Amino acid sequence: MRFIADAMLGKLARWLRLAGQNVTYIGDYRVPAEKQDEILIEWAKDRNRTLLTCDIGLHRRAKRAGVRSVYIRGADVAEQLVQVSKQSGKKIQIDPRSSRCPMCNGNLILVGKESVRDEIPVSVLKTHREFWRCKSCNKVYWQGKHWKTIIEMAERCEKMRG
Ligand SMILES: [Zn+2]
Structure with a gap:
């Protein structure tokens, strides 16, 4: 769907x-x-x-x-x-590993650290191992603060669903 x-x-x-x-x-x-x-x-x-x-x-x-x-x-x-x-009637679950790009709806693929080295802050490079790139708009994502918010949101949804 x-x-x-x-x-x-x-x-x-x-x-x-x-x-x-x-x-x-x-x-x-x-x-x-x-x-x-x-x-x-x-x-x-x-x-x-x-x-x-x-x-x-x-x-x-x-x-x-x-x-x-x-x-x-x-x-x-x-x-x-x-x-x-x-x-x-469709179960909506928020799992960062199956996310689509929030900006353009593209598919995200797991990419190596080397390929994003020039695009993200050094502090992020040092503290994260997994990076995703949008196949359509090339934006890079990682499990930072944003992802924590997503997980919290998912938990709230679960509670509401009962
Ligand atoms: Zn995108």
């Missing part, structure tokens, strides 16, 4: 990518605001993606058009992830 998120759900889209989900985020494209609803429904349909929206009107319109849609409530990302998980 793949997703497409409306312009209000950028944060959720990035978190879902970190959870390894394939997510198109409309905010990554230059689509004029007045065209976005139409494009979201069109892309969801043509590209077989489940729409994620916090706009009840758009959610209903998508349903009428035969598009799978999940209506997202509230601003808390952990809670939103649980909603996606429950309503889409």
Whole structure:
């Protein structure tokens, strides 16, 4: 299952990518605001993606058009992830090793220290052994503070799911 998120759900889209989900985020494209609803429904349909929206009107319109849609409530990302998980029937787990690039939705691959030597701070090189590179935008990731936040978020999700 793949997703497409409306312009209000950028944060959720990035978190879902970190959870390894394939997510198109409309905010990554230059689509004029007045065209976005139409494009979201069109892309969801043509590209077989489940729409994620916090706009009840758009959610209903998508349903009428035969598009799978999940209506997202509230601003808390952990809670939103649980909603996606429950309503889409897809188990969402945050595992750094199966993450996608939060910035561009590309696949991350484990790379050697040598290949990232010139791109990251020396202090990080000294304290980390594993690095990932996005195949699409080349951004380098490592298990720093950011990853700790992800793990905490995953734990909160688990608790909420009960
Ligand atoms: Zn990327």
